[in-house]
Amino acid sequence: MATSEELHKRRVEAVARGVGSTIPAYVDRAGGGTITDVDGREWIDFAAGIAVTNVGNSAPRVVEAVRAQVERFTHTCFMVAPYESYVAVCEQLNALTPGGFEKRSALFNSGAEAVENAVKIARHATGRPAVVVFDHAYHGRTNLTMALTAKNMPYKHRFGPFAGEVYRVPMSYPLRDGGLDGATAAARSIEMIEKQVGAENVAALLIEPIQGEGGFVVPAEGFLPALREWATAAGVVFVADEIQTGFCRTGDWFACEHEGVEPDLITLAKGIAGGLPLAAVTGRADLMDAVHVGGLGGTYGGNPIACAAALASMETMRELDLAAAARRIGAVMGERLRAIAAGDPRVVEVRGRGAMLAMEIVVPGTLTPDPAATAAISAACHAAGLLTLTCGTYGNVLRFLPPLAISDDELGRGLDILAAAFG
Known part of the structure; x- marks a missing residue:
């Protein structure tokens, strides 16, 4: 099987440059709340293919x-x-x-x-x-x-x-x-x-x-x-x-x-x-x-x-009962996100509902968006094995969309990585 590095070289020659990707890795398999790339690296999935795999990847039914x-x-x-x-x-x-x-x-x-x-x-x-x-x-x-x-x-x-x-x-x-x-x-x-x-x-x-x-x-x-x-x-x-x-x-x-x-x-x-x-x-x-x-x-x-x-x-x-699962994920994740925000003045707001949550990042003490800090935090998550996304008109929002089938262990490990990324 080709490595992610080899696949990326092929991609540059074959795929239009206007098609972007969040992480520089190529997926081999995925299930529940994780993704594994062709090099065997595992990623906790806080993206769900942009809110697509709510039931998890490769759900049995x-x-x-x-x-x-x-x-x-x-x-x-x-x-x-x-x-x-x-x-x-x-x-x-x-x-x-x-x-x-x-x-x-x-x-x-x-x-x-x-x-x-x-x-x-x-x-x-x-x-x-x-x-x-x-x-x-x-x-x-x-x-x-x-x-x-x-x-x-x-x-x-x-x-x-x-x-x-x-x-x-x-x-x-x-x-x-x-x-x-x-x-x-x-x-x-x-x-x-x-x-x-x-x-x-x-x-x-x-x-x-x-x-x-x-x-x-x-x-x-x-x-x-x-x-x-x-x-x-x-x-x-x-x-x-x-x-x-x-x-x-x-x-x-x-x-x-x-x-x-x-x-x-x-x-x-x-x-x-x-x-x-x-x-x-x-x-x-x-x-x-x-x-x-x-x-x-x-x-x-x-x-x-x-x-x-x-x-x-x-x-x-x-x-x-994935609606109830979303509420449970939101309660666990919301508590952790608010704890991070309480210790980091860059986080001006934690918001969302259920398993659709976000943190808005600004220059401390202002409402001035800080897209550079947002991108850096997300990149630190990627480097540590957590797949996160950014969004927002100003590019300064971290958004979290875990599969609703994610396990408590996977959710906890992902939140630990996120907390560490804030330093």
């Missing part, structure tokens, strides 16, 4: 389901010759997602595809053009989703021009907006929408209940319900982007459940299928069914192998 499906057939295209597993995934999503109303689902390949299709559905159903998004938002890397995403580098830089009729308003970011309460922060955003866009022109209001790439920003209590209430009154489709927060990650099946918010449409991906590519839009039947036959779909959307994995993943989440 997923492996079994995928193997069985591959033996039967790998692809027919649901739009050509349909199959039961696509229907079963949609049934599960309709039942699991918030909202007591009648729902429909459609399956796609990636989070960006799900977001684009949610916008298509909202525009088609309302006959309106405008889409409202928020500061610090991340929604994908396609042309439309780059327009929806806030951060320029590395996501948008020199890739324009972007899709039009996208409008950005302030997010509730308690650390950086003076601690505005949720209702006041929402009123600020709504006033901007009404004055600068006009509610009658807005097809969709799109928001991450907890922002992901933007820095794990948790809005103040009341922010999401106030926006939901306004959207309903204004005839605007409220779209919850739960691509990173979904499938038990925050301690509920979906993050918007925390405040009882029922979105008109919800976009899903990442944790849905145990590592196989699958995404979905689920929502109100009247909106989803407004689109003409043939208006939604894609060659690989709802691939039978990915659907089998999704059904097995959701069963694993129920069987192991």
Whole structure:
């Protein structure tokens, strides 16, 4: 087997330079809360493939389901010759997602595809053009989703021009907006929408209940319900982007459940299928069914192998009660992170929910972001065998997304490495 050094030499000659990687190691196998590279080095996994392997890598039910499906057939295209597993995934999503109303689902390949299709559905159903998004938002890397995403580098830089009729308003970011309460922060955003866009022109209001790439920003209590209430009154489709927060990650099946918010449409991906590519839009039947036959779909959307994995993943989440596991991980990790913060003035805030936690790093005594210190701490973790990620508009947030199947021992060892990295 080639070494990581040998593989990297091959990569330089074969892979486009624009595709980055967090660690300079090449994976051989992974399971539970660890990753092992081709040189035999083990890494505690606090990334989960960016909130994808919630059930752990190579989860037994997923492996079994995928193997069985591959033996039967790998692809027919649901739009050509349909199959039961696509229907079963949609049934599960309709039942699991918030909202007591009648729902429909459609399956796609990636989070960006799900977001684009949610916008298509909202525009088609309302006959309106405008889409409202928020500061610090991340929604994908396609042309439309780059327009929806806030951060320029590395996501948008020199890739324009972007899709039009996208409008950005302030997010509730308690650390950086003076601690505005949720209702006041929402009123600020709504006033901007009404004055600068006009509610009658807005097809969709799109928001991450907890922002992901933007820095794990948790809005103040009341922010999401106030926006939901306004959207309903204004005839605007409220779209919850739960691509990173979904499938038990925050301690509920979906993050918007925390405040009882029922979105008109919800976009899903990442944790849905145990590592196989699958995404979905689920929502109100009247909106989803407004689109003409043939208006939604894609060659690989709802691939039978990915659907089998999704059904097995959701069963694993129920069987192991991974929502409760996320809450337990959050309690253990939160206590350790707050202890680190108490002894290090660079940590201005520990935030998040469940097993989606973050530390914002600043120049001590200020709110000035310190991306260099953030990168150095993360690099020290990597060198010691802990896989961590950074994020945030300012590049100064350490984010933690361990698999929900991580063992107590693995979690503890990872937190010990993190504490040592802070010195």
